[in-house]
Amino acid sequence: GAGVSQSPSNKVTEKGKDVELRCDPISGHTALYWYRQSLGQGLEFLIYFQGNSAPDKSGLPSDRFSAERTGGSVSTLTIQRTQQEDSAVYLCASSLFGTEGGYTFGSGTRLTVV
Amino acid sequence: ILNVEQSPQSLHVQEGDSTNFTCSFPSSNFYALHWYRWETAKSPEALFVMTLNGDEKKKGRISATLNTKEGYSYLYIKGSQPEDSATYLCAGGSNYKLTFGKGTLLTVNP
Numbered sequence: 001g002a003g004v005s006q007s008p009s010n011k012v013t014e015k016g017k018d019v020e021l022r023c024d025p026i027s028g029h030t031a032l033y034w035y036r037q038s039l040g041q042g043l044e045f046l047i048y049f050q051g052n053s054a055p056d057k058s059g060l061p062s063d064r065f066s067a068e069r070t071g072g073s074v075s076t077l078t079i080q081r082t083q084q085e086d087s088a089v090y091l092c093a094s095s096l097f098g099t100e101g102g103y104t105f106g107s108g109t110r111l112t113v114v
Numbered sequence: 115i116l117n118v119e120q121s122p123q124s125l126h127v128q129e130g131d132s133t134n135f136t137c138s139f140p141s142s143n144f145y146a147l148h149w150y151r152w153e154t155a156k157s158p159e160a161l162f163v164m165t166l167n168g169d170e171k172k173k174g175r176i177s178a179t180l181n182t183k184e185g186y187s188y189l190y191i192k193g194s195q196p197e198d199s200a201t202y203l204c205a206g207g208s209n210y211k212l213t214f215g216k217g218t219l220l221t222v223n224p
Contacts, residue, residue: 004157031210042118043203043214050210091158098210102148102160 002026006092006106013082013113021077021109023092031095032075033103034067036088043091049075050098082113116140118206120215127194128223134190135218137204141185145208149178149189152217153200161189161202194222 005024013019025032034046045059049069060066064083069075079086089110093103119138127133139147146165152158162171167182175192191198199222205212 033211035214040216042216043205045211045213048211056211093158099146099148099207099212100163100209102150102163103158103212104160105150105157107155107157 004092004094004104004106006090006109008109009107010110011112013111015084015113016081018078018080019082019111021079021090021092021111023075023077023094023106025073025075025092025094026104027073028096029094029104030072030097032069033093033095034075034077035091035093037091038085038088046077046090079111082111084113087111087113116206116213118204118213118215120202120204120218122218123216124219124221126221126223129194129196131194131222132190132192133194133220134188135202135220137187137189137215139185139187139204139206141183144182144185144206146206147180147182147187148205148212149187150203150205151200152203158203189218191220194220196222196224198222 007022030051032049035043047067048056064080067077089108091108093105121136149161150158162178164180169180177190180187201217201219203217205214207213
């Protein structure tokens with residue numbers, strides 16, 4: 001596609017429910033990242049996929065968070081049993097390879113847990 | 115963990131003013147420094163990727179400098195316009211992962 005596409009753009013969910021956030025990266029980009037921005041904080045790294053390599057999950061804040069990338073393209077970030085502190089803007093980015101040349105970001109999913 | 119600091123946290127300027135803000139980062143093990151602009155309701159947009167000490171890059175009225183020895187980068191905007199209003203993020207890191215600062219929120223008043 002022309003850009004990185006994320007859905008939904010907004011999600012309001014009740015505490016304890018599971019949510020799935022989707023990211024469709026630029027075709028041909030081998031690297032895919034998930035970040036989130038909580039209120040008053042910087043962008044926080046969550047997870048990184050590079051080609052067929054094992055993902056770097058070091059930024060996932062708890063075992064309630066998981067992500068997968070199918071066929072080296074679309075990625076889904078799943079948050080189980082959501083908590084209020086999960087409320088944030090979740091951003092996906094892709095790049096040709098790693099950080100060289102910079103990231104292309106999607107417009108994000110604003111998640112609100114009530 | 116890489117610590118990237120930005121200042122000021124927010125800034126209000128009048129249309130036509132020139133302005134600048136700072137990104138500081140650890141000077142050891144430097145790889146690259148990125149600047150992004152994030153307008154409300156839009157995607158963050160890459161402005162510059164800088165790798166060499168003394169680098170200076172320019173894009174229209176926006177320019178950036180890099181000092182890797184002392185660990186800082188400046189972003190300059192000449193003749194600010196209301197459409198420059200955005201959060202400006204800097205990020206440092208490795209060849210595969212970036213650590214972002216909290217950003218500088220710039221508001222340009224007409």
